[in-house]
Amino acid sequence: MDNFTFSKERPELESFRYLWKLDDKEWVRQRKADWKHLAENGLARISAKGKRQYKDYFLQAKKDDFIGAVNLYFLTPFDSAESARDVFWSKLIDYQGREELLLGYLERAATYGEGISWIKDDARYFxxxxxxxxxxxxxxxxxxxxxIAPDPGFIGEQFLRKTFLLLKGDIARLAYLPAIDYYISTIKYANKGKLDDSIGIDVYIDSAQAVLKSDSGRACALDSAKEICQREETIRANWAMTVKLP
Structure with a gap:
């Protein structure tokens, strides 16, 4: 558990201090504004003690107590895919934390980071x-x-269900979009027996095409429909490889 945390005495913290551009007044100003938004929205239900810990880390890379891996990663200001990868594989996070990130980081980022300008960049870096x-x-x-990779069958089933709900208008946000090719590649591992009968491949693709034709849905649904239609051949090929188990 201790490997999840930054500490002033640890050399691994020094390796990533450059990500906090504390000499850049505009960066600091925007970071403070972003913290205010997070504290009032995505992190509103966090305890007062937790908020103090998160604030110190978010603004100045100060870490004096435990922060879970997914939240620590979310609060880190990445500047590239390389920095996202380096922090992921650093001694700051242990194998359990990496498991949690692979399974839940994008969902946490989409939930906590709604309304934050840089969250799409961080999700893409991841x-x-x-x-x-x-x-x-x-x-x-x-x-x-x-x-430490998550079960691909579970991931494929979740991807299909949630994108279908998005296309139907039942949910408004999709965390998978920055890594859509990765998630589409898991469809082949899905168990058709665990999917609702309504999620057939033709219905799925037709729903995406209908969203594009209407051009009246939420931006996330439109973006997802576009990506799905562009990858229809791959999605159908992966779907054909699924099996129906009890």
């Missing part, structure tokens, strides 16, 4: 620097070799 375009095992060797 997608490009950590996930990649194709699902594969992720072998963590920091203690002993182990695969």
């Amino acid at each position: 997608a490009d620097g950590v996930l990649g375009n194709e699902y594969s095992e992720v072998i963590d060797t920091t203690s002993r070799p182990r695969n």
